[in-house]
Amino acid sequence: MKSDFSFEIKIVYDDICAQPGFLTGFGFSALIYNNLSKTHLLFDTGSKDDILIHNINKFNITVPEIKKVIISHNHYDHTGGLKEIYQINHDIEIYVPLHAVKSFIRDYPEAQVQTISDLFEIEKNIFSSGQFGDGFLKEQSLFLKTENNDLIIISGCAHPGLETFILKSKIISNEIKAIIGGFHGFRNLNFLEGIEFIGACHCTQKIREIKQRFSEQFIDICVGNSYLF
Numbered sequence: 001m002k003s004d005f006s007f008e009i010k011i012v013y014d015d016i017c018a019q020p021g022f023l024t025g026f027g028f029s030a031l032i033y034n035n036l037s038k039t040h041l042l043f044d045t046g047s048k049d050d051i052l053i054h055n056i057n058k059f060n061i062t063v064p065e066i067k068k069v070i071i072s073h074n075h076y077d078h079t080g081g082l083k084e085i086y087q088i089n090h091d092i093e094i095y096v097p098l099h100a101v102k103s104f105i106r107d108y109p110e111a112q113v114q115t116i117s118d119l120f121e122i123e124k125n126i127f128s129s130g131q132f133g134d135g136f137l138k139e140q141s142l143f144l145k146t147e148n149n150d151l152i153i154i155s156g157c158a159h160p161g162l163e164t165f166i167l168k169s170k171i172i173s174n175e176i177k178a179i180i181g182g183f184h185g186f187r188n189l190n191f192l193e194g195i196e197f198i199g200a201c202h203c204t205q206k207i208r209e210i211k212q213r214f215s216e217q218f219i220d221i222c223v224g225n226s227y228l229f
């Protein structure tokens with residue numbers, strides 16, 4: 001029997017807006033409830049731990065309930081809350097791009113740090129894209145596959161180009177239903193054709209153009225919002 005939904009995505013960190021009682025800050029973070037495995041995962045951690053933890057708790061979730069944290073890339077607006085998350089929950093598994101592993105092992109020598117190089121199923125129906133990017137900066141996105149084979153992409157900053165992650169995701173499913181997160185300098189807007197839910201936020205430079213062209217599909221991402229897929 002199919003469940004009512006596969007994933008609930010709660011926005012716990014973003015720059016632009018917040019619902020009453022929630023706080024904004026520079027950076028991005030999303031709390032994902034996987035209804036297929038009944039677990040909570042955190043994607044990125046914003047820049048400030050107090051804001052992050054306030055927003056998580058405001059959703060009535062406590063940090064010890066979170067089993068895994070996935071860090072898209074090693075920029076402080078995505079790693080800033082990690083230290084406090086780890087302080088509260090030493091059992092949490094930390095998934096980082098292989099390229100950045102040295103600094104995470106140095107900062108968290110006792111932690112369970114898992115490295116990502118290629119496409120990898122982190123847990124039931126939740127995949128890392130694998131690490132992409134040139135030089136010193138490598139980044140991973142998340143691909144969530146619902147029970148209906150719809151795909152949701154969650155992006156940190158998309159420094160290697162959002163197209164890179166969109167193309168990679170087709171290995172999992174051709175039905176991209178939603179993209180949420182930072183799109184950074186992404187400008188090949190044709191890649192967004194056919195996507196129902198476009199939640200560009202955080203560092204997206206072309207946010208106004210994207211909203212204008214895809215006015216029906218564009219979703220204003222706000223801290224405190226949650227979305228079921």
Ligand SMILES: [Zn+2]
Nearest residue numbers: 073075157159
């Ligand atoms: Zn970045």
Ligand SMILES: [Zn+2]
Nearest residue numbers: 077156157203
């Ligand atoms: Zn960023």
